[in-house]
Amino acid sequence: MDNVTVEADALNRVYGSNAVVRDVNFSLRKGEVLGFLGPNGAGKSTTMKMLTGNLAPTSGSVKICGIDIIEQPKEAKALIGYLPETPPLYKELTVDEMLTLSARLHGVARGSVKKAVESAKERCGLTEMSKRLIDNLSKGYQQRVGIAQAIIHNPMVVILDEPTVGLDPIQIRDIRALIKELGGEHSVILSTHILPEVEMVCDHVQIIHKGQLVFNGSIDVLKQQRHGNRLLLGLTNAPDTEELLKIDGVVSVEPAANGLLRLRYAEGAAPAERIVQSAVNNNWGLYQINPDQTSLEEVFMQLTYQEAAAN
Numbered sequence: 151m152d153n154v155t156v157e158a159d160a161l162n163r164v165y166g167s168n169a170v171v172r173d174v175n176f177s178l179r180k181g182e183v184l185g186f187l188g189p190n191g192a193g194k195s196t197t198m199k200m201l202t203g204n205l206a207p208t209s210g211s212v213k214i215c216g217i218d219i220i221e222q223p224k225e226a227k228a229l230i231g232y233l234p235e236t237p238p239l240y241k242e243l244t245v246d247e248m249l250t251l252s253a254r255l256h257g258v259a260r261g262s263v264k265k266a267v268e269s270a271k272e273r274c275g276l277t278e279m280s281k282r283l284i285d286n287l288s289k290g291y292q293q294r295v296g297i298a299q300a301i302i303h304n305p306m307v308v309i310l311d312e313p314t315v316g317l318d319p320i321q322i323r324d325i326r327a328l329i330k331e332l333g334g335e336h337s338v339i340l341s342t343h344i345l346p347e348v349e350m351v352c353d354h355v356q357i358i359h360k361g362q363l364v365f366n367g368s369i370d371v372l373k374q375q376r377h378g379n380r381l382l383l384g385l386t387n388a389p390d391t392e393e394l395l396k397i398d399g400v401v402s403v404e405p406a407a408n409g410l411l412r413l414r415y416a417e418g419a420a421p422a423e424r425i426v427q428s429a430v431n432n433n434w435g436l437y438q439i440n441p442d443q444t445s446l447e448e449v450f451m452q453l454t455y456q457e458a459a460a461n
């Protein structure tokens with residue numbers, strides 16, 4: 151149990167008569183990167199605020215390295231770095247000034263501030279930007295400053311709420327790489343509505359749907375669930391469905407978007423090579439074959455259906 155950094159126990163949050171977070175339980179260990187995945191309005195930000203002690207739960211508790219965040223907020227919060235949905239940046243300050251201020255606010259000893267600022271800048275690729283006004287930085291660099299202020303006191307737990315929203319693809323790639331790297335030394339919780347982001351960055355994932363956790367497990371299990379034994383096939387000269395069904399392992403064929411065919415295959419079967427063989431031998435004009443990945447919405451539907459069936 152020693153290396154448990156975050157423990158959420160039966161967390162609930164009600165607004166008026168609206169239960170927006172319902173009975174959320176989980177724990178996180180040192181070095182893990184946890185993806186907290188859910189569509190807009192699922193309750194991610196509300197959960198992040200409760201985890202960081204910025205919002206009191208209606209019931210339930212949060213412990214950071216064994217310290218209760220309601221009973222001992224100062225001690226527990228010292229172990230957390232938090233990047234809220236809107237980064238808390240004073241845009242009229244330079245990067246150095248902002249990070250020096252953050253270090254002081256996070257209680258870094260006066261004599262260690264300079265070192266903490268240099269180290270956070272280096273980890274977040276900000277050294278070149280030290281003297282620049284935050285207002286003049288691109289959104290991607292502003293987000294890096296947001297992450298730098300969250301890690302400046304070298305906290306055990308780093309919580310990032312939708313850190314890649316509004317960034318361009320190159321900035322997104324860089325920020326994801328940075329988050330992945332943080333996982334080595336800290337526990338990281340990353341809230342996002344982007345399924346591939348979780349697959350790229352996290353080793354654990356929790357899916358929240360209408361305030362409830364509907365999945366809590368390793369990323370590999372989710373990937374398996376997502377791949378779902380389906381292939382998309384593009385043939386310029388497609389044969390009758392019966393011909394495709396004759397291929398060993400193929401269990402169904404249906405039309406998909408853009409003139410493609412969706413083939414389902416039996417669990418454990420790997421028919422791709424046989425399909426390619428048949429296509430070449432019979433001149434079906436194969437121009438595409440790839441796994442048909444389930445969208446986030448479909449994964450939600452599958453998971454909520456399983457949940458309902460289990461109850």
Ligand SMILES: Nc1ncnc2c1ncn2[C@@H]1O[C@H](COP(=O)(O)OP(=O)(O)OP(=O)(O)O)[C@@H](O)[C@H]1O
Pocket residue numbers: 165170188189190191192193194195196197343
């Ligand atoms: N202060 C509040 N008062 C009343 N309802 C609220 C309040 N804050 C959030 N909610 C509601 O709680 C639900 C969950 O909101 P939350 O911001 O946690 O979702 P989210 O998953 O973070 O989505 P988003 O990515 O859109 O922020 C939403 O229906 C929202 O309208």
